[in-house]
Amino acid sequence: MASSPFRFELLHSDTGCDARRGRLHTPHGTVELPTFMPVGTLGTVKGVDIARLRETGAQIVLGNTYHLALRPGANVVAELGGLHVFMGWQGPILTDSGGFQVFSLAERVKVTEKGVSFRSHIDGSALEITPERSIAIQEELGSDFAMAFDHVVALPNKREVIEDATWRSVRWAERCLEAAQREDQMLLGIVQGGLDPELRQSCAKALVSLDFRGYAIGGLSVGEPPEEMYSTLEATVPALPTERPRYLMGVGRPEDLVESMARGVDMFDCVMPTRNGRNALAFTDQGTVRLRNSQHERNRDPLEANCPCPACQHSRGYLRHLFQAKEMLGPILTSIHNITYYQRLMAEARQAIEADSFSEFRRAKLAAWGAKDSK
Amino acid sequence: MASSPFRFELLHSDTGCDARRGRLHTPHGTVELPTFMPVGTLGTVKGVDIARLRETGAQIVLGNTYHLALRPGANVVAELGGLHVFMGWQGPILTDSGGFQVFSLAERVKVTEKGVSFRSHIDGSALEITPERSIAIQEELGSDFAMAFDHVVALPNKREVIEDATWRSVRWAERCLEAAQREDQMLLGIVQGGLDPELRQSCAKALVSLDFRGYAIGGLSVGEPPEEMYSTLEATVPALPTERPRYLMGVGRPEDLVESMARGVDMFDCVMPTRNGRNALAFTDQGTVRLRNSQHERNRDPLEANCPCPACQHSRGYLRHLFQAKEMLGPILTSIHNITYYQRLMAEARQAIEADSFSEFRRAKLAAWGAKDSK
Ligand SMILES: [Zn+2]
Ligand SMILES: [Zn+2]
Numbered sequence: 001m002a003s004s005p006f007r008f009e010l011l012h013s014d015t016g017c018d019a020r021r022g023r024l025h026t027p028h029g030t031v032e033l034p035t036f037m038p039v040g041t042l043g044t045v046k047g048v049d050i051a052r053l054r055e056t057g058a059q060i061v062l063g064n065t066y067h068l069a070l071r072p073g074a075n076v077v078a079e080l081g082g083l084h085v086f087m088g089w090q091g092p093i094l095t096d097s098g099g100f101q102v103f104s105l106a107e108r109v110k111v112t113e114k115g116v117s118f119r120s121h122i123d124g125s126a127l128e129i130t131p132e133r134s135i136a137i138q139e140e141l142g143s144d145f146a147m148a149f150d151h152v153v154a155l156p157n158k159r160e161v162i163e164d165a166t167w168r169s170v171r172w173a174e175r176c177l178e179a180a181q182r183e184d185q186m187l188l189g190i191v192q193g194g195l196d197p198e199l200r201q202s203c204a205k206a207l208v209s210l211d212f213r214g215y216a217i218g219g220l221s222v223g224e225p226p227e228e229m230y231s232t233l234e235a236t237v238p239a240l241p242t243e244r245p246r247y248l249m250g251v252g253r254p255e256d257l258v259e260s261m262a263r264g265v266d267m268f269d270c271v272m273p274t275r276n277g278r279n280a281l282a283f284t285d286q287g288t289v290r291l292r293n294s295q296h297e298r299n300r301d302p303l304e305a306n307c308p309c310p311a312c313q314h315s316r317g318y319l320r321h322l323f324q325a326k327e328m329l330g331p332i333l334t335s336i337h338n339i340t341y342y343q344r345l346m347a348e349a350r351q352a353i354e355a356d357s358f359s360e361f362r363r364a365k366l367a368a369w370g371a372k373d374s375k
Numbered sequence: 376m377a378s379s380p381f382r383f384e385l386l387h388s389d390t391g392c393d394a395r396r397g398r399l400h401t402p403h404g405t406v407e408l409p410t411f412m413p414v415g416t417l418g419t420v421k422g423v424d425i426a427r428l429r430e431t432g433a434q435i436v437l438g439n440t441y442h443l444a445l446r447p448g449a450n451v452v453a454e455l456g457g458l459h460v461f462m463g464w465q466g467p468i469l470t471d472s473g474g475f476q477v478f479s480l481a482e483r484v485k486v487t488e489k490g491v492s493f494r495s496h497i498d499g500s501a502l503e504i505t506p507e508r509s510i511a512i513q514e515e516l517g518s519d520f521a522m523a524f525d526h527v528v529a530l531p532n533k534r535e536v537i538e539d540a541t542w543r544s545v546r547w548a549e550r551c552l553e554a555a556q557r558e559d560q561m562l563l564g565i566v567q568g569g570l571d572p573e574l575r576q577s578c579a580k581a582l583v584s585l586d587f588r589g590y591a592i593g594g595l596s597v598g599e600p601p602e603e604m605y606s607t608l609e610a611t612v613p614a615l616p617t618e619r620p621r622y623l624m625g626v627g628r629p630e631d632l633v634e635s636m637a638r639g640v641d642m643f644d645c646v647m648p649t650r651n652g653r654n655a656l657a658f659t660d661q662g663t664v665r666l667r668n669s670q671h672e673r674n675r676d677p678l679e680a681n682c683p684c685p686a687c688q689h690s691r692g693y694l695r696h697l698f699q700a701k702e703m704l705g706p707i708l709t710s711i712h713n714i715t716y717y718q719r720l721m722a723e724a725r726q727a728i729e730a731d732s733f734s735e736f737r738r739a740k741l742a743a744w745g746a747k748d749s750k
Contacts, residue, residue, distance in 0.1 A: 043696065047703040049427075049685050072672065072696045079673045080692045088688050297447065298454045310424050313463050317455045321418065321447045328422040328703060 006144075006186045006213060008245050012354055018237065018264035019358040021350055024245055026092040026144045027184045028084065029059070033245065034261050034349055036342045037062045037094060037269040042071065043087040046274050047332040048339065050088040056309065056336060057343030060092040060144075062269045065137050066101035066129075070120050074140040082142030094145035094269070097134045097176075097190075099169075100218070100250070103152045111151060113168070131175040139182045146180065147216060148173040150190045155222050162194040170206045177210055188214040188247060195228050197235030204239035215240045216247040217265070221256065230259050237264040254283060254345055255371040258362050261349055273342050277335030280323045282311075284341065287369045289316070291334065296320040303337055307344070311337035381519075381561045381588060383620050387729055393612065393639035394733040396725055399620055401467040401519045402559045403459065404434070408620065409636050409724055411717045412437045412469060412644040417446065418462040421649050422707040423714065425463040431684070431711060432718030435467040435519075437644045440512050441476035441504075445495050449515040457517035469520035469644070472509045472551075472565075474544075475593070475625070478527045486526060488543070506550040514557045521555065522591060523548040525565045530597050537569040545581045552585055563589040563622060570603050572610030579614035590615045591622040592640070596631065605634050612639040629658060629720055630746040633737050636724055648717050652710030655698045657686075659716065662744045664691070666709065671695040678712055682719070686712035 007025040014020065022033035038045045038053065041064040045053055053061070063083055068074060080086045083093055103109060106118035106127075115130030129137075134149035150169040153161055173189045180187050189212035193199035207215060217236055220229045233248070240246055247267035248260050257268055273283065280291040282303050289296075289303060297320060302312040311319060311333035322330030345365075352361035365371075382400040389395065397408035413420045413428065416439040420428055428436070438458055443449060455461045458468055478484060481493035481502075490505030504512075509524035525544040528536055548564045555562050564587035568574035582590060592611055595604045608623070615621055622642035623635050632643055648658065655666040657678050664671075664678060672695060677687040686694060686708035697705030720740075727736035740746075 042700045042702055043693070044702050044704040047707070049704060049707065050688070051685060052424075071700050072692075076673060076692065076696070080675055080690050086690070086693055086696075088693075298451060300455060310426060313425070315455050315461075317447075317451065318418070318461055318463075321451070321461075325417045325446050327417055327419050328706070329419040329424060331703070332422070332424065332707065 003183075004186075005184055008214070008243065010243060014353045014358040015356045016359040017262045017362075019261045019349070019353045020264060020266065021353040022245065022266055026186075028090060028092045028144055031059045031092055032350060033266040034346055035059055035267055036257065036346045037267065038339050038342075039064070039269055039271045039274065040087060040089075041067050041271075043068060043077070043083065045335075045339070046278065047328070047335045048274070052310070052336055053089070053339070054091075056339040057347060058091075058339060060094060061089055063087075063093055063095045063141065063143060064098075064101060065095045065134060065141065066098035066105065068095075068141060069098065069137050070122055070127075074137045078140045078142070084142065092144040095138045095141055095143035095147065096249070097138070097147040097149040098129050099134070099147075099150040099190075100152050102129060111168075113171070115149075116151075131172040132179040135176050135179040135187075139180070139185060142182075142185070144185060145214070146185050146187045148176040148187060148189050148212075150192060150218055152192070152219055153194075155194055155219070155224055157194065159196070162192075162196065163199060166192040166194070166199055166203050170203060173207060173212075174210055177212070186213050188212055188216045190216040190218040190249070191236055191240075192219045193236075194219060195224060195232050197232065200232060200236045201239045204236055208239070208241060212244070214245040214247065216249050218249045220248065221251045226256060226259070229256070230263065233260060233263045233265065254342070255366055255369060257342075257345065258349070258365055261353075262358060262362055273338035274335045277338040278331040280330065280334060282334050282341075283338050285365075285368050291316065291319050291330070292323050293320070304341075307337065307340060309337045309340040378558075379561075380559055383589070383618065385618060389728045389733040390731045391734040392637045392737075394636045394724070394728045395639060395641065396728040397620065397641055401561075403465060403467045403519055406434045406467055407725055408641040409721055410434055410642055411632065411721045412642065413714050413717075414439070414644055414646045414649065415462060415464070416442050416646075418443060418452070418458065420710075420714070421653065422703070422710045423649070427685070427711055428464070428714070429466075431714040432722060433466075433714060435469060436464055438462075438468055438470045438516065438518060439473070439476060440470045440509065440516065441473035441480070443470075443516060444473065444512050445497055445502075449512045453515045453517070459517065467519040470513045470516055470518035470522065471624070472513070472522040472524040473504050474509070474522075474525040474565075475527045477504060486543075488546075490524075506547040507554040510551050510554040510562075514555070514560060517560070519560060520589070521560050521562050523551040523562060523564050523587075525567060525593055527567070527594055528569075530569055530594070530599055532569065534571070537571065538574060541567040541569075541574055541578050545578060548582060548587075549585055552587070561588050563587055563591045565591040565593040565624070566611055566615075567594045568611075569594060570599060570607050572607065575607060575611040576614045579611055583614070583616060587619070589620040589622065591624050593624045595623065596626045601631060601634070604631070605638065608635060608638045608640065629717070630741055630744060632717075632720065633724065633740055636728075637733060637737055648713030649710045652713040653706040655705065655709060657694075657709050657716075658713050660740075660743050666691065666694050666705070667698050668695070679716075682712065682715060684712045684715040
C-alpha cells in the first residue's frame with residue numbers, strides 16, 4: 001500500500017456543513033475534490049474533442065465498461081494502447097463496472113450468484129458479466145479507477161428484492177477485490193440499499209469491513225424525489241470512513257451536486273451537461289436556458305458574459321440558429337458550455353469550502369437558479 | 376477605386392505552367408493565393424468550431440446566401456452584427472449569390488428577365504430573388520466578397536438553353552454591378568457558358584468589358600468528366616485579365632484543385648472535405664481512406680503522421696470506432712482533418728509555384744494519390 005500511486009488527502013472540512021475539500025492523487029495526475037466527471041461513454045465525451053474537454057477544466061472523465069466491452073471491445077481498446085491512449089485523455093479515468101448498464105440497457109437479463117447473462121442491446125449476441133469479468137475488462141481498459149460489479153434494481157421495488165440485490169452486490173464486491181490485480185488501478189465499492197437508511201448503513205458497514213480505498217453510493221437519482229436522495233445520503237455518508245473518497249454515481253443537476261457536496265460527497269458524474277446540451281438546454285447561474293425558444297432569435301448576449309467557453313464567444317441568437325438549422329455545432333458548443341459550467345461550479349464550490357462559506361454558497365446558488373433549498 | 380480596401384497582387388507566375396502565386400487584400404485581412412475556402416453554408420462549417428477552423432490554416436470562408444436568407448434571414452444576421460460577428464469569423468468571407476442553390480434546391484422555380492421566383496425547400500413559402508435582391512442580401516450579410524446573381528442550368532443541356540441562360544447571367548451581372556453600394560464589399564462576375572469554349576470566351580469578354588474586380592468560373596463540376604472541365608478552363612482562363620483574381624466555383628477533389636491551379640485558377644471552394652469527412656472518407660497524401668473499413672479496427676497509426684490536426688492525435692482504429700459507434704466526434708475530427716489536408720495542400724502548392732516547380736509538384740501529387748495526370 002505504501003508504494004501505491006493512489007492517495008486521498010482531506011484538505012479541509014467546511015465548518016458550517018459536511019462539505020469537504022480533498023485531493024486525489026492518481027497515476028495520471030491529481031484531482032481536486034469535490035470534482036465532476038464528464039461522461040465519455042464510448043471513449044468520447046459526445047461532441048467534444050479532447051483539447052476542448054481539457055479546456056472546460058475537467059480533471060477526470062468516466063468511461064462505460066458495458067458500452068466499451070460491446071464496441072469496440074476491451075481487447076481492441078487494449079491493443080490501441082488502453083483507454084487513455086485510445087481516447088487521447090492523459091488525465092485520470094474512472095470506469096464503471098457495467099452493472100447499471102446491464103440492468104438498464106441489456107435484454108433478457110438473467111442474474112445468478114455467479115453473475116449476469118444477457119443479450120447485447122446492439123446486436124442481440126449472448127454475453128455474460130461476472131464480478132471477475134468486469135474487473136478483467138476494466139483492467140484491460142486500464143482506467144485509474146475501477147468500480148465493483150453490482151446488482152442494480154429499479155426503484156421503487158419490494159424490500160426483499162432490494163435486500164437480495166444489496167447483499168449480492170456486497171458478495172460480488174468481495175469477489176471484485178479478490179480478482180483485482182493491477183497496482184495502478186484503484187477499486188471502489190458501491191453502497192446499495194435503495195431508499196432504506198438501515199439497509200444503506202448495513203451495506204456501507206459490510207463494504208467498509210472489506211477495506212475499499214474509496215466508496216461509491218449507487219442506485220440513486222433513478223426517479224425518486226430529490227428529498228429522498230438527500231435523506232439517503234444523510235444516512236449513508238456518515239457510515240463511510242472520513243479518510244476515503246466518496247463518489248455519488250450518476251448525479252446530477254447542479255442543485256443535486258450542491259446539496260450532495262453539503263452532505264460530504266467528493267465525486268460526481270452525470271450525462272446531464274452533454275445530453276441536455278445536445279437538446280439545446282444550457283445551464284447558467286440564472287437557471288437553465290432553452291436555446292430553441294424564439295425569444296433568443298435576435299439576442300446578442302452570450303449564454304454567460306463571464307464564461308470563457310467557445311459557445312460564449314457567440315450570441316444566443318447564433319446558438320439558437322444552429323439548433324433551428326440542425327447544425328452539429330449547436331450540440332457541440334452547448335455541450336462544451338454545460339461541461340464548462342459544471343466545472344466552474346465545482347471550482348467555486350472548492351473555494352467556498354476552503355473559505356468555510358459553503359452554506360452561503362449553497363443558498364446563493366439555489367436562489368439564483370430558482371431551486372428550492374432542501375433545508 | 377484608389378481608396379478601396381481590396382487589392383490583388385500577382386506575386387509570381389510559375390515558369391513551367393500557368394499556376395500563379397497571388398495575394399488578395401481585404402477589409403478583414405489578407406488571403407494568400409491560390410486559396411481554398413471551406414464552406415460554411417449556414418454560418419458554420421459543419422461540425423467545426425471557429426477556433427478549430429482557424430487552426431486548419433483556412434484564410435477565407437464561404438457562406439451561402441440562399442440558405443442564410445431562408446434561415447435565419449439576412450436581417451437577423453445583420454441584427455446579430457453581420458455574418459462575421461454572427462459566425463465569429465474575423466477573416467474574409469465570400470458569399471455566393473444564391474443562383475446555384477435556387478436552381479438546384481428550390482421548388483417551382485420560374486425564371487423571368489426580372490429574376491427568379493420559387494418556393495423555399497424548407498417551408499414551401501413563395502420567394503423571389505432578383506439580381507438587385509441578391510446584392511441587397513449579400514450587403515446585409517456584410518461579406519467581403521459578393522457574387523453576381525446568375526442563371527445556372529444543368530449540364531448537359533440544349534445549346535439554346537445554355538446560351539439563353541449565359542446571356543441572361545451577363546445582363547444580370549450588369550444589374551448587380553449597378554445595384555452594389557458597399558465600398559467594403561467586392562463583387563465578382565461569373566463566367567457561364569456550359570462546356571462550349573466559344574460561348575465561355577464570349578461570356579468572359581462581355582463580363583470583362585463590365586470591369587469586374589474579380590472573375591469566377593461557374594457551372595462546372597456538375598457531373599461532366601474532369602477532362603471537359605479542364606479543357607473548359609483552358610478556353611476560359613486566358614480570356615480573363617491577368618491582374619484580377621480567378622475563382623473556380625464548387626471545385627473540388629484534390630486533383631481538380633491541382634489541375635485547375637496549373638491552368639491559372641486562384642480560388643476554390645467545395646463541400647467535399649466536410650461532406651466526405653462526415654461520411655468517414657479522409658483525404659491523405661496516399662489517397663483517400665475509408666475509415667469505416669474493418670482493416671482499420673486495430674490500426675494504431677494516425678491518418679497522417681505529419682498532420683498537426685486533432686484527428687491525427689488519434690489512431691485510425693479510434694476514428695473507425697467513432698464512426699462505428701455513430702459518435703459525433705467521428706464526423707467532427709474527420710472534417711477537421713480534411714480541411715487541414717486541403718489547406719496544407721494549398722500551402723504546398725503556393726511554395727511550389729514560388730519555386731517554379733508546380734509541374735513537378737502536380738506530377739508527384741497525382742502519382743501519390745493514384746490519380747491520372749490529365750496531360
Ligand atoms: Zn459558456
Ligand atoms: Zn490530420
